[in-house]
Amino acid sequence: MIARLTAGLATLCLLSAPLLAQGAKPTDPQIAHIAYTAGQLDIDAAKQALDKSKNKEVREFAQDMVRDHTEVNKQALALVKKLNVKPEDNDTSRALTKQAAAKRDELAKLNGAAFDKAYVANEVAYHKTVNGALENTLIPSANNAELKSLLQTGLKIFQGHQQHAEHVVSDVK
Amino acid sequence: MRPGRISLAALVALGLLSVPAQAETIQVTVDKLEFAPVDVNAKVGDTIEWVNKDAFAHTATATNGDWNVTLAPKQTGRLVPNKPGTTDYFCKFHPNMKGRVIVTQ
Ligand SMILES: [Cu+2]
Numbered sequence: 001m002i003a004r005l006t007a008g009l010a011t012l013c014l015l016s017a018p019l020l021a022q023g024a025k026p027t028d029p030q031i032a033h034i035a036y037t038a039g040q041l042d043i044d045a046a047k048q049a050l051d052k053s054k055n056k057e058v059r060e061f062a063q064d065m066v067r068d069h070t071e072v073n074k075q076a077l078a079l080v081k082k083l084n085v086k087p088e089d090n091d092t093s094r095a096l097t098k099q100a101a102a103k104r105d106e107l108a109k110l111n112g113a114a115f116d117k118a119y120v121a122n123e124v125a126y127h128k129t130v131n132g133a134l135e136n137t138l139i140p141s142a143n144n145a146e147l148k149s150l151l152q153t154g155l156k157i158f159q160g161h162q163q164h165a166e167h168v169v170s171d172v173k
Numbered sequence: 174m175r176p177g178r179i180s181l182a183a184l185v186a187l188g189l190l191s192v193p194a195q196a197e198t199i200q201v202t203v204d205k206l207e208f209a210p211v212d213v214n215a216k217v218g219d220t221i222e223w224v225n226k227d228a229f230a231h232t233a234t235a236t237n238g239d240w241n242v243t244l245a246p247k248q249t250g251r252l253v254p255n256k257p258g259t260t261d262y263f264c265k266f267h268p269n270m271k272g273r274v275i276v277t278q
Contacts, residue, residue, distance in 0.1 A: 064266050160267025164265075167268065
């Protein structure tokens with residue numbers, strides 16, 4: 001299971017955007033699953049970067065991703081437990097996971113500066129995609145006020161990471 | 174007659190010793206990735222205190238590189254400005270978090 005939840009997602013927008021737009025409004029159990037999966041995938045991508053990269057800035061960025069997304073997901077798990085909601089797997093979560101696995105394989109073949117560039121570029125793209133999904137679909141669809149509030153905090157975190165990643169991209173050029 | 178006290182008072186009267194205004198502590202709350210208030214006014218020698226209510230680590234980092242305050246989860250970080258001026262700052266981990274410190278003499 002963990003092995004399938006892997007790296008970043010360059011082509012994600014091609015796949016998930018239609019899925020998100022086309023499907024009916026996601027339910028709270030589905031939203032919780034998507035948000036949790038999105039965080040876990042970014043943690044796994046960061047772990048790959050920590051295995052492969054020797055660049056100090058890239059490694060620090062990856063450590064930030066692990067730390068923040070671990071905390072968001074910890075809060076998400078506490079909330080679903082409190083609300084007695086069972087996160088429900090769905091097409092969007094599956095698409096995210098599949099794309100992440102493909103990206104992970106692609107990044108696995110790269111080393112050194114080529115890996116660093118590809119990883120941080122994908123982090124920008126990935127956070128952009130997740131931000132779009134949060135803003136346009138997940139937050140407006142969430143029914144429970146506490147879930148909505150956690151997603152809003154998650155959006156601010158993801159937006160911060162996107163800007164941070166953009167900064168790292170300009171440094172590893 | 175206590176000469177020690179008189180001479181101290183005399184020095185103050187002559188302006189040779191300054192009596193500083195009481196230094197204050199000014200708090201900035203960090204909650205859900207926001208600095209509040211965004212603009213903080215302080216005097217040289219005051220203490221600016223960032224109270225991080227988030228479970229996330231943040232920083233208050235001057236854009237001009239003058240200072241960097243680490244804000245661990247649920248912890249407080251402090252800065253005592255030593256010169257007047259206006260400094261924009263941000264969080265290194267979440268650059269969308271922004272604030273400004275305005276220091277007067
Ligand atoms: Cu921050």
